[in-house]
Amino acid sequence: MHSVEGASSGSPREILQLGYKIGFINDSEVWLLMLKKRNTSVRIYNENEVDEMIMLIRDSFIPAFLVLKDVLVKKLDEAEGDWM
Template identity: 50%
Template sequence: MKKFEQFKSAYESIVRNNKIGDFSEVYVSAITSDFDRLFELAWKTMKEYMYKNLGMQAAKTGSPKEILSLAHNQGIIKDGAVWLEMLQNRNDDAHIYRLSVAVIYKSKIEEVYLGYMKELIDYFKDVIPDEQIQAAKVSEDLLEESKIKGVPLWELAVKEAKKQDVSVDYIVEHWKKP
């Protein structure tokens, strides 16, 4: 399941890059943003697993709150209240304008939430087979062309994709100099 592989990768990145107890503005901003993305991957992994692997129709279109409730009822997550708190914190994070509030959120991520994420990963490791995510490739020719022309990479990729009637992903990975 690609979603699970992305979830594991995002978790490992946070754990690897976080400096525990560093509450400088840069780390607080980076870790809280990364955690918000991790939370998204967590609930969407639960959603996909319950729909595709357990055949739960209610998981197909459920909101994060509904998915967390279903996951708790299925025994996928143990403490539904903490997961709902994570959801609330994730939602509130977009509106945090004071460093002092963000510091508390980062502290909670380090001391509580990452442990719950690890529990979820461990649960899924037992029920979802490993899949290797292909590392993203970017055409060296495309990068060079972007620099030479002074055109942003995304703009050049979109233009080339339209010209060749292929996906932007294909251009980013396979574009060659004419």
């Protein structure tokens, strides 16, 4: 739909960078941190690290997803407007 290329490998990092470049995500630092934490969270055994992860999810990651949802709804509305 957006005729965007540039994520040929399809790696999560590449997709996030492309999403930032075309305006689907607005805070690349939070999304890249989310990716990093996803990769390391399977090996958390320390309660303090679990607490840190919970705070990051609550304070940064959930709000980032809510912003993404709003952007996607807006893009969908724009696309539907073009069809009619």
